[in-house]
Amino acid sequence: MSSRAPLLSIVVATHNRPDRLGDLLDSFAGQSAPAGTFEVVVVDDGSKDGRTEDILASHPARDRLGLRVIRRPMAQGPAGARNDGWRAAQAPLVAFTDDDCVATPDWVEECRRAAITHPGAIVQGRTEPRPDELHHRGPFTRTLCIDRLGPFFQTCNILYPRQVLERLDGFDAEAYSAPGGEDTDLAWRAMEMGTPTVFAAEAVVQHAVERHGPLGFLRIAWRWTDSMQAYSRHPDLRDAVFTKRFFWKPDHYLFVRALLALLLPRRLRGLRRWLAWPYAVALVWRCLQPDARGPVLLPYLALHDAVEVGAVARAAVRYRIPVL
Numbered sequence: 001m002s003s004r005a006p007l008l009s010i011v012v013a014t015h016n017r018p019d020r021l022g023d024l025l026d027s028f029a030g031q032s033a034p035a036g037t038f039e040v041v042v043v044d045d046g047s048k049d050g051r052t053e054d055i056l057a058s059h060p061a062r063d064r065l066g067l068r069v070i071r072r073p074m075a076q077g078p079a080g081a082r083n084d085g086w087r088a089a090q091a092p093l094v095a096f097t098d099d100d101c102v103a104t105p106d107w108v109e110e111c112r113r114a115a116i117t118h119p120g121a122i123v124q125g126r127t128e129p130r131p132d133e134l135h136h137r138g139p140f141t142r143t144l145c146i147d148r149l150g151p152f153f154q155t156c157n158i159l160y161p162r163q164v165l166e167r168l169d170g171f172d173a174e175a176y177s178a179p180g181g182e183d184t185d186l187a188w189r190a191m192e193m194g195t196p197t198v199f200a201a202e203a204v205v206q207h208a209v210e211r212h213g214p215l216g217f218l219r220i221a222w223r224w225t226d227s228m229q230a231y232s233r234h235p236d237l238r239d240a241v242f243t244k245r246f247f248w249k250p251d252h253y254l255f256v257r258a259l260l261a262l263l264l265p266r267r268l269r270g271l272r273r274w275l276a277w278p279y280a281v282a283l284v285w286r287c288l289q290p291d292a293r294g295p296v297l298l299p300y301l302a303l304h305d306a307v308e309v310g311a312v313a314r315a316a317v318r319y320r321i322p323v324l
Contacts, residue, residue, distance in 0.1 A: 006039040006066060008112050008159075009089030013043045013081035014099040018051035020208060022059070027102040029061035033109045039066035043085045046075030079182035080173035082155065086165050095159040096183075100208040102130065110203035111159045121196040122164065122187060124149055125157035125203030133209035137291045139300075140217050144207040149199035151240045153187030157205040164190050181227030188234040214300060221308040224248075228315030228323060238323075246322050248312050254279035255305045256324055 010028065014021050021042070028040055044052055056069045070084050086094045095111050097103060107125070114123045127146040129137070137143070144156055168189050176182035191197060212220065228248070231238040247253040261275035287297050309324055316323050 004036065006037060006091045008033075008038045008093045008095055008108060008115075009086070009091040010038060010040045010095050010097065010108070011043070011082055011085035011089060012040070012097060012099055013045055013078040013085065014047065014052060015045040015075055015078075015081075016047045016049045016052065017099045018047075018049055018055050021052060021099045022055050023102050024097070024099055025055070025059050025061065025065070025067075027104070027107075028065050029059075030105050031103065031108045032105050033112070035064045036066070037112075038108050039068065039090060041068050041070065041085045041089050043070045043072065043081040045072050045078065045081040077173065077177045077182075078155075078179050079171035079176045083170040083173055086160075086162070086170060089162070092162050093159055094162050094165060096155040096157075097205055098156045098207075100210060101127075101156050101205045104204040104206065107203055107205060110200055114198060114200035114203060115159055115161070118196065118198045120161055120164075121198045122153070122161075122190060123159040123198055123200050123203065124153055125159075125200050125205060127154070127157045127205050127207050129209050130206040136209045136211055138211070139292050139297055140213050141209050141211050141291070142217075142220070143209045147201075149197060150187070151237060152184045153197070155183040156207055157203065158183070158187075159203075160190070164195050167193065175229055176226060178223060178226055180224060181230045184227075184237065185230045185233060188230065188237050192234070218304060218307050221304055222311045224308065224311045225315045225318065228312060228321060229319050231323060232319045232321040238321075242323070247324050249308075251279075251282060251305055252309050252312065252324050254282050255302075255309055 012024065042056060044056065047053070059067065068088065070088060072081060072084070082096060093112065093115050111123055111125060115121070127144050129143040129145065144154065146154065146157065168186065171182045171186050176185065187197070242248065243250045243253045247256070258276040258279035261272040264272050283298050283301055286292060286301055287295050312323055315321065
């Protein structure tokens with residue numbers, strides 16, 4: 001391995017995902033970029049699984065990857081973990097990915113090529129589901145598909161010039177102690193100070209298809225409260241994402257219409273039907289999607305929407321932003 005400083009640093013925050021982390025490290029070992037041109041910095045955010053430490057200590061490609069490990073004794077969230085990682089990184093370009101992803105063989109080279117072609121820019125790559133896990137997809141699984149620039153700029157596949165991270169002081173770990181929103185906030189702060197952004201379609205990572213189950217999906221829906229801070233801070237983001245100016249998702253708008261229909265007196269039957277019908281149609285359409293399980297899922301989808309709207313309504317009060 002070269003003694004020169006690497007050209008690109010990869011920063012990964014991990015927490016209790018030893019098998020996923022092992023797959024990710026294997027994908028780094030298979031990169032077409034020559035050894036010594038990149039390094040890997042993994043921040044173990046208080047893992048207690050008993051295996052993460054062993055995987056990081058014994059991975060056979062440690063030397064080729066220039067692997068360095070930072071261990072945090074307690075889990076404090078990915079924003080702070082990533083800050084520890086990029087501050088310890090040596091390269092002028094810092095690429096982030098997540099511990100539930102794998103990088104395709106040319107990912108490092110394509111990230112670096114895009115960064116050289118567009119100096120000073122944030123580079124967002126393409127994200128696809130892992131093809132070997134597509135058979136897991138169902139109503140209670142989660143993965144990511146990103147095939148265009150923004151607006152969320154997720155850390156599963158993004159590169160920052162180190163100078164940009166230094167000017168912004170990295171992620172806002174105080175505001176975002178839980179996963180969600182910290183990556184979007186960082187990118188929009190960078191854009192608001194004039195940093196350009198580009199999409200690199202050939203820089204591909206593959207995202208796990210995670211099975212969360214019905215209760216796990218409801219927990220995810222409820223955790224979005226803190227994420228809404230990004231919309232309070234960045235009005236242009238709100239304009240780019242919101243439906244009807246006040247609703248985070250189109251389904252939220254339809255859900256609130258249906259809820260209003262339930263609250264109206266029965267004598268306004270025609271108005272109630274007009275308000276509720278679009279949501280009913282949307283629920284049926286969602287139940288007919290390939291990953292769904294048919295009409296049996298209808299009550300759960302309505303419950304999920306109610307939980308998610310409740311989490312967003314809580315954010316509206318907490319952060320003084322008109323959003324549902």
